[in-house]
Amino acid sequence: MAPPGEGRDAALLPEFPRGPLDTYRARASFSWKELALFAEGEDMLRFKKTIFSALENDPLFARSPGAHLSLEKYRELNFLRCKRIFEYDFLSVGDMFENPLKVSTLTQCLGMYDWSLAAKYLLHTLVFGSAVFSSGSERHFAYIQKIFSMEIFGCFALTELSHGSNAKAIRTTAHYNPATEEFIIHSPDFEAAKFWIGNMGKTATHAVVFAQLYVPGGQCHGLHPFIIQIRDPKTLLPMPGVMVGDIGKKLGLNGLDNGFAVFHKVRVPRQSLLNRMGDVTPEGTYVSPFKDARQRLGASLGSLSWGRVAIMGMAVANLKLAVSIAVRFSATRRQFGPTEDEEIPVLEYQTQQWRLLPYLAAAYALEHFSKSLFLDLVEFQRGLAAGDRSARQAELGREIHALASAGKSLASWTAQQGIQECREACGGHGYLAVNRLGVLRDDNDPNSTYEGDNNVLLQQTSNYLLGLLACRVQDGACFRSPLKSVDFLDSYPGILDQRFEVSSVADCVDSAVTLAAYKWLVCYLLRETHEKLNQEKRSGSDDFEARNNCQVFHGRPLALAFMELTVLQRFHEHVHRPCVPPSLRAVLGRLSALYALWSLNRHAALLYRAERRRSCPGGRDRASR
Incomplete structure (x- = not known):
């Protein structure tokens, strides 16, 4: 009898064509089809097949071997491809907020083709779109349909030229004028320019812009998000008072147009404030459901967790590609052997296994974690949308923030190290551009930097743990968290008294x-x-x-x-x-x-x-x- 999944759908999981890997596949102790069904699920496998079949059969996505596009042509082509993805209607508006694994799967599929395309699509839909949905109110939901019809094209503008990780020090201002019921958005100097913003360079028509909110009398209520039109959707010319442009060629991801914007006393309606976390009345009074400004800032920056969890998935996809390339190459490349007449695959050498197989295991472990954390984040965002202001909801937000910060660091660094190891493990052939390892390395590299430098993000996680310990020392509080990631620490004095008792490698x-x-x-x-x-x-x-x-x-x-x-x-x-x-x-x-x-x-x-x-x-x- 065939293992489960073998005969379920030959079209879904067809047999591999015969080739040099047959020997290893025949020696497998498990069914690869069964593993694929367990890891992905039948629905997601069908969804992947739909995506890849569409790309394979569409001339717009055809590769041109040896072709070197100019920066402008590459970005133009990438935008047209992004537009075509929307025409295929792989995701509905409902999927974006109700079916997170489908969103993650589409992102990874597009990334396996070209991360510039995946990033462009992701920034417009998930990052820009979720910021509007989770930080805005009903008056902003009309934007959501326009996002999916590409009537508007969006970006998420937090980082400035001189401030990135230190979000609280962002210097763009938004002063409210009750006489006209408008906010005046202003960049005090070029160091306060929004910078590195994906999609802003050439194509974004609208931006979620974070600015320090001032009410009449000069009181500042801290950082708040605004949805602001920066270009005319028909001509792509800048709106009055907005200086916007491209920051130039990067080390990788050059199909994505990263840009800057400077605002010179730009007037926007009061309704431009994404007001779920805080609002201003027509008369200029500030109101917020949050009494604690730190909680409000954390909630308004919740979109950063979307980005960080998405980066984890991107890094894992890069690691999976690199490991697949290197392991398959190692199974077919022969060097040396027990006799002069018999060379063996380099995968048989202990050193090659030591170099590659841990990254194979890491790809499985990190992929499961990124998917599960994505679902946790969806639960948190649904709570925000439902107006949940409970202590559990606040603690869930803190825990997800800590896990997303360190998780993004661990995943992007593991992929970075793994891709390099795979490149070297393929010897001289690993340096050929055709194998994609160089492109993977360059496109993965910024994952260690954007949405927070990895070393800075690790401080968020260590501070979270130290804060919990401080509460225990001062108040006798238990270590408890909604996702139970810290619950074991409740027994930490006893754990420290334990000793490692294992006596053999087999026991490990x-x-x-x-x-x-x-x-x-x-x-x-x-x-x-x-x-x-x-x-x-x-x-x-x-x-x-x-x-x-x-x-x-x-x-x-x-x-x-x-x-x-x-x-x-x-x-x-x-x-x-x-x-x-x-x-x-x-x-x-x-x-x-x-x-x-x-x-x-x-x-x-x-x-x-x-x-x-x-x-x-x-x-x-x-x-x-």
Whole structure:
């Protein structure tokens, strides 16, 4: 009998053509079709096939071998392709907000073709569109249909030339004038120009612009989003008072037009304020459902979590492509062998397996995490749309922010390192442009930077954990979170008393063993970071200086270890569910164990140091000195 899925739909999962990989495929201990159905689901596989079939049969998406388009031609072609994607109607308006996995799947499919196309589509629909939907009210929902008809084309304008990660210091202003019921949007100088904004360079007609909101009397209520027309949709000429343009060629993603905008006393109606988080009455009175300005800012910047979670999916897609290329090449490339007459595939060499297979495991673990976090974010956004102001909703937002910040860092760095390893593992042939590894590397590289520099984002996660510990120390509060990512910390004193008891390598081939080690490591790093922070404060450092002095050797490894543990925890639970087909349990369990051990091995020096400090009398005090 054929394994489940083999005979279900030959058109959905056709057999591979015969070729040099047949030998390895015949030796597989599981059905690749069954694994594909388990990992993707039949509906998503059909959706992928629909997308790829459309692209394959459309001359607009045909590749031109050896053709080198100019920057202008590439961007023009990319816009036409983006327009064609809307004509195919792969997603409805309802899908955008009700079927997040379909959105993620379409983005990854477009990215596998060209990330400039995927980014252009994603920025217009998910980032710009979700900002309007989640930050606006009913008066703004008319824009949503215009987004999908491409009557307007959008971008998300937060970053300025001199401010990116420090969003609270954004300097674009919005002064309200009750006499005309208008806001006056103004850039005080060129350093306050909106900069690096995707789609703004050539094609965006509208932008969600973040500005400091001032009411009559000069009181500033902080950063708020406005929807502003920046170009005429028919002529693409700038609107009065708006200076807008392209920032030029980049290291990659050159089909995407990143741009800048300077606003010179641009008047927009009061209704341009996306007012879910805060509003201004016609008379100029500021009103908000949030009493805490920090909570309001966090809610209004919720769109950044969409971007960060989307970047995780983009990075994973790049890693999957690179690993597929390198593993298949390694299975066919032959070098050396036991005799002069017999060469063997380089995949048989331990070094090649050591280089590539951990990234294969990472691709599975990180993909599952990015999909699951995407669903968590949808739950959070639905709560916002329903007006949920509960303590759980606020805590869910903080937890998702912490996970998206470190998750984006971990995924983009893992892809960056993995693509480079795959390039080198393919030897000289890996340097050929035709294999796409160079393009993947260049297009993936900005994932480490935009929507927040990775090292800066890790501080968000470590600060979240330190804040929870501070509440426990001061108030005796329990470690609890809606997604349960920190619940294990409630037992952290007891966890720190545990010792690693495994006596053989065979005992480690279960990710549950490594999970226990990871929990110990996170507890240890949390305690050490907390104590280092207090030590800095006792020595006279203010809060800013104390946190700055704790980042490199404490906060950063804490955030990364916590993120790796969270990814592993979710993947471990996923592959050990009762619904996992029996024939897949062994291979999925090995993938989970491989990712766990490979990730934990990166912390080997830290684990040895921690054990030495615990074992040596007085070692802890000497080390702190």
